[in-house]
Amino acid sequence: MNALKSLLHFVVLPVLLIALWWFTTRDGANFFVPQPGPLVDAFVEVWLGEGFRNDVVPSVARLFAALAISIALGISLGVLIGSVEWVRSLLSPMLEFVRAVPSTIIIPVLLLVIGINDTMKVTLIVLGCIWPVLLNTVKGVASIDGVQVDTGRVYGLSGLVRLRYLVLPAAAPQIFAGIRQSLAVGLVLMVTSEMFASTDGIGYATINFQNRIAIPEMWSGIVLLGLIGVAMSVLFQIVQSRVLGWYVGLKESAK
Amino acid sequence: MTENRVTENRVTEPQVSGRQDVRQDVRLSVDQVQKVYQRDGESFEAVRSLTLDLHQGEFACLVGPSGSGKTTLLKCIAGLMEPTSGSVVLDGQQVNGPAKGMAVVFQEYGRSLYPWMTVEGNIELPLKVAKLSRAERRARVDEALASVGLEQARKSYPWQLSGGMQQRVAIARAVAIHPSVLLMDEPFAAVDAQTRAELEDLVRKVWKEHDMTILFVTHDIDESVYLGERVLVLSSSPTVVQHDLVIDLPAERDQLVTRSMPRFTELRAQVYEQVQIAKTNKTGATTVSAL
Amino acid sequence: MSVSQHDLALAQVQPRIARPRIATRAKGPVVLGALGILGFLLTWELFSRLGPVDPHYLPPPSLVLPQFFTNFTYTDFWVAIAQTMRAWAIGLTVAVASAVVVGVVIGSSDFLRRATHSTIEFLRPIPAVALIPVAALLYGPELQAELLIIVYACFWLVLVQVLYGVADVDNVARDTALVMQMNFLQRVRHLVFPTLLPYLMTGVRLAAVVALILAVGVELIVGTPGLGQKVALAQINDANVQMYSLILASGVLGMAVNGVMTVIERKSLFWHESVRGGKS
Numbered sequence: 001m002n003a004l005k006s007l008l009h010f011v012v013l014p015v016l017l018i019a020l021w022w023f024t025t026r027d028g029a030n031f032f033v034p035q036p037g038p039l040v041d042a043f044v045e046v047w048l049g050e051g052f053r054n055d056v057v058p059s060v061a062r063l064f065a066a067l068a069i070s071i072a073l074g075i076s077l078g079v080l081i082g083s084v085e086w087v088r089s090l091l092s093p094m095l096e097f098v099r100a101v102p103s104t105i106i107i108p109v110l111l112l113v114i115g116i117n118d119t120m121k122v123t124l125i126v127l128g129c130i131w132p133v134l135l136n137t138v139k140g141v142a143s144i145d146g147v148q149v150d151t152g153r154v155y156g157l158s159g160l161v162r163l164r165y166l167v168l169p170a171a172a173p174q175i176f177a178g179i180r181q182s183l184a185v186g187l188v189l190m191v192t193s194e195m196f197a198s199t200d201g202i203g204y205a206t207i208n209f210q211n212r213i214a215i216p217e218m219w220s221g222i223v224l225l226g227l228i229g230v231a232m233s234v235l236f237q238i239v240q241s242r243v244l245g246w247y248v249g250l251k252e253s254a255k
Numbered sequence: 256m257t258e259n260r261v262t263e264n265r266v267t268e269p270q271v272s273g274r275q276d277v278r279q280d281v282r283l284s285v286d287q288v289q290k291v292y293q294r295d296g297e298s299f300e301a302v303r304s305l306t307l308d309l310h311q312g313e314f315a316c317l318v319g320p321s322g323s324g325k326t327t328l329l330k331c332i333a334g335l336m337e338p339t340s341g342s343v344v345l346d347g348q349q350v351n352g353p354a355k356g357m358a359v360v361f362q363e364y365g366r367s368l369y370p371w372m373t374v375e376g377n378i379e380l381p382l383k384v385a386k387l388s389r390a391e392r393r394a395r396v397d398e399a400l401a402s403v404g405l406e407q408a409r410k411s412y413p414w415q416l417s418g419g420m421q422q423r424v425a426i427a428r429a430v431a432i433h434p435s436v437l438l439m440d441e442p443f444a445a446v447d448a449q450t451r452a453e454l455e456d457l458v459r460k461v462w463k464e465h466d467m468t469i470l471f472v473t474h475d476i477d478e479s480v481y482l483g484e485r486v487l488v489l490s491s492s493p494t495v496v497q498h499d500l501v502i503d504l505p506a507e508r509d510q511l512v513t514r515s516m517p518r519f520t521e522l523r524a525q526v527y528e529q530v531q532i533a534k535t536n537k538t539g540a541t542t543v544s545a546l
Numbered sequence: 547m548s549v550s551q552h553d554l555a556l557a558q559v560q561p562r563i564a565r566p567r568i569a570t571r572a573k574g575p576v577v578l579g580a581l582g583i584l585g586f587l588l589t590w591e592l593f594s595r596l597g598p599v600d601p602h603y604l605p606p607p608s609l610v611l612p613q614f615f616t617n618f619t620y621t622d623f624w625v626a627i628a629q630t631m632r633a634w635a636i637g638l639t640v641a642v643a644s645a646v647v648v649g650v651v652i653g654s655s656d657f658l659r660r661a662t663h664s665t666i667e668f669l670r671p672i673p674a675v676a677l678i679p680v681a682a683l684l685y686g687p688e689l690q691a692e693l694l695i696i697v698y699a700c701f702w703l704v705l706v707q708v709l710y711g712v713a714d715v716d717n718v719a720r721d722t723a724l725v726m727q728m729n730f731l732q733r734v735r736h737l738v739f740p741t742l743l744p745y746l747m748t749g750v751r752l753a754a755v756v757a758l759i760l761a762v763g764v765e766l767i768v769g770t771p772g773l774g775q776k777v778a779l780a781q782i783n784d785a786n787v788q789m790y791s792l793i794l795a796s797g798v799l800g801m802a803v804n805g806v807m808t809v810i811e812r813k814s815l816f817w818h819e820s821v822r823g824g825k826s
Contacts, residue, residue, distance in 0.1 A: 086578060
C-alpha cells in the first residue's frame with residue numbers, strides 16, 4: 001500500500017506534465033516546441049545510431065577522463081595544501097583568485113594555446129572542476145577535529161596509515177560536497193566548449209541542429225544532455241551513500 | 256591524623272612498609288615539568304613545576320579545581336604538547352612526542368572514536384600501526400572487547416552506541432595495545448551518573464585484570480577517592496602537586512559499601528579540604544612548605 | 547542615562563582591544579599570500595619568456611598587467627562589465643525570488659514535497675547550457691537569452707537549498723507555532739524563514755558563482771554583448787594581450803562577487819545567530 005502510494009507520488013506529476021505537453025502540441029502548432037512523438041523519433045534516430053559513436057562517446061569519454069583527473073589531482077593537492085600551514089597561507093590568495101575566474105572565459109585562451117582537440121577540452125574541464133574539489137579538500141583537511149588528531153598522534157598514526165584512516169575519511173564529507181559541484185561544472189564546460197569550438201560531441205551536434213533549425217533534433221540533444229546529468233547525479237548519490245554512509249548515520253544519531 | 260603522617264612520609268622519605276618492592280619499579284616519571292603559553296605577546300604559566308612518579312600497577316588520580324592545568328599537564332605527559340622545561344620519562348625513555356606504550360582515553364569519546372570505522376576497526380587501528388599480525392590483532396580485539404563487555408557491539412559504528420558504551424570502546428582501544436601507562440582525561444565527565452558508576456567499576460576491573468598503571472584525571476573528589484590507590488591534589492594554575500595522599504581503602508571497591516565506609520568519608524573530606532585550599536591559594540606554595 | 551553611556555563606552559572599547567590581535571595574527575599569512583601571488587607572476591613571466599609556449603600565445607604579465615590597468619580608462623570596458631553584471635543581477639534576483647516562493651510553498655506541504663520530488667530531481671541536473679540553442683533560437687544575441695539560462699540554472703540550485711531549509715524546521719518549534727495559532731504567513735515569517743536563511747544563503751552564494759560562469763558562457767557562444775563576447779572578439783582579432791587582461795578582469799570580478807556574497811552571508815547569518823542566541 002505504501003509502496004503503491006510512493007510510486008504514485010513518483011509518477012503522477014511527470015505523467016501530468018507530459019500529458020500537458022502532448023495536449024498543447026497536438027496540432028503541431030508551436031514552431032519552437034516539438035511534439036512528443038517526433039522528439040522520441042529524432043532521439044532514437046540521432047543518438048542511438050551513428051551519433052552514439054561519433055558524438056556521445058567522445059563527449060562522455062572526455063568528461064569522465066577530465067573528472068577523474070580533477071578529482072585525483074584536487075584531492076592530492078588539497079591534502080598537501082591543507083596539511084601544511086605555510087603552504088596554505090602561501091597559496092590561498094592565489095587559489096581564491098584563480099577559482100574566481102569564471103571558467104567559461106578561458107575557452108578562447110585554451111583554443112589559442114592548445115587548439116581544437118581533445119586535450120583542449122579535457123584541460124578546460126579540469127581547470128574548471130579542480131577548484132571545488134581542491135578547495136573543499138583543503139577546508140576539510142585543515143578543519144579535522146582536534147581530538148581526532150590527538151587520538152591519531154597518541155596511537156602513532158603517521159604517513160599513509162594516517163592518510164588512509166584519519167585524514168581522508170575525516171575530510172570525505174567536504175570532499176564529496178566539492179565533487180558534487182565539480183560534476184555540475186564539468187557538464188557545463190563540456191557542453192560549452194563543444195558548442196563554442198569543436199568537431200564532434202553532443203554539444204557540437206546540438207548547436208548544429210539549432211543552426212539548421214532542426215527543432216526536434218535540437219531538443220533531442222537537450223534531452224540527452226539532461227539524461228546524462230541525471231545519470232551522473234544518480235551515480236554520484238550511489239557512490240556517496242556507500243562511502244559516506246557513516247556520516248549520514250552520525251548526523252542522524254546527533255539529532 | 257594518621258593519614259597526614261603517611262603523606263609526610265611519602266614526601267620526605269619514601270619508605271612505607273610492604274610497598275617498597277613496588278616502589279623501585281617506576282613506570283612514569285614526571286620531573287619539574289613547566290608549561291608556559293605564549294599568547295599575543297603575553298605569557299601564561301599553566302603548570303609551574305610538577306614532579307610525580309608513577310609505579311608499576313599504581314592507580315593514581317589527579318584531582319584539582321577546574322582551571323588548574325590538568326588537561327595541559329596530561330597533554331604534556333602524553334607527549335601531545337611539549338613542556339617548556341622539565342622532562343617526562345616513560346620506562347626509562349625520555350618522552351618527546353606521543354610515546355609507544357602510552358594510551359590515552361579522552362573525555363570527548365564521541366570525537367575520539369573515528370565515526371567512519373566500526374568498533375572493531377577503531378580498536379584494531381593502533382594494533383595495525385604496531386604491525387601486529389592479523390591473528391594477534393584479532394586476539395587482542397577479542398580480549399579487549401571481552402574485558403569491557405562489548406563483544407556483541409564489535410560490528411557496530413560508535414555513533415550507534417550510547418555514550419557510556421562509546422567510552423567503553425575507547426577504553427578497550429587503550430587496553431588492547433597493552434600500554435605501560437594509561438592516561439585518562441576526565442573520561443566520565445560527559446556521561447550520566449548511573450553510567451558513570453558502572454564505568455568506574457569497569458575501570459577498576461580492567462586495572463586489576465591487566466595489572467595496569469593508570470593516571471586518572473578528574474575534577475570529581477568522590478570519584479578520585481573511590482577509584483584511586485593514591486590521590487594527587489593539584490593547585491590552581493600555575494599548577495604544582497599540592498598534596499599526595501594514599502587511599503588505604505580495601506582493594507575490592509563497591510559503589511554502596513565503599514562509599515558508605517567511615518574511612519571513605521574521612522579521605523573524601525581530606526581531599527575536599529585540600530581542593531578548597533587549592534582554590535584559595537593561587538600557587539599552593541604555602542601548603543607545600545607547611546608539609 | 548549615565549549607566550547606558552558607560553555601557554556604550556565599554557562596548558566601543560572592546561573591539562578596539564580585539565582588533566590589533568587579529569591584525570598581528572594575520573600578518574604572517576598575508577605576507578606569505580603576497581609572496582604566493584608574486585611567485586605566480588614571476589613563474590608566468592619566466593614561462594612566457596623561456597617556456598615552450600610561444601609568447602605570442604601566452605604574453606607575459608609585464609605586458610598583460612599594464613593593459614589590465616589601461617582598460618580601466620576605456621568606457622567600452624566598463625560597458626561590457628555592466629552588461630555582464632546586469633544579466634547576472636537580474637537573472638540571480640528572478641531565480642532567487644521565484645525559488646524562495648516555490649520552495650516555501652512546496653516545502654510546507656508533505657503532499658507537494660512528495661509529488662514534486664521526482665520531477666525536481668530530474669530537472670535539476672539538466673545542465674542549463676544545454677538550453678543555449680533554445681535561448682539562441684528564441685531571442686538571438688539579446689539579454690533574454692542570457693537570462694533564460696541563468697534563471698534556469700540558479701532556480702534549481704536555490705530551490706533545493708530552500709527545500710532543505712524548510713525541512714530543517716524544528717518539530718518542537720513547529721508545534722509551538724501551531725499552539726500559538728500562527729497563520730501560514732506568520733509561520734513563514736517567524737519560524738520557517740529564520741531556519742531557512744543559512745540554507746538560502748548557501749544556495750545564493752553558489753548561484754552567484756554559477757550565474758557569472760553562465761553569463762560569460764552565453765556571451766561567448768550566442769554573442770550577447772558583455773565581457774565574454776569581448777574576450778571572444780579579442781581572440782578572433784588576435785589581440786592576445788587584451789584577451790588575457792580581460793580574463794584577469796573577470797577573475798577580479800569573480801572575487802568581487804564572492805566577496806560581496808560572503809559579506810552578505812555573514813551579515814545575515816550573524817543576525818540569525820544573534821537572534822537564536824537571544825532566544826536561548
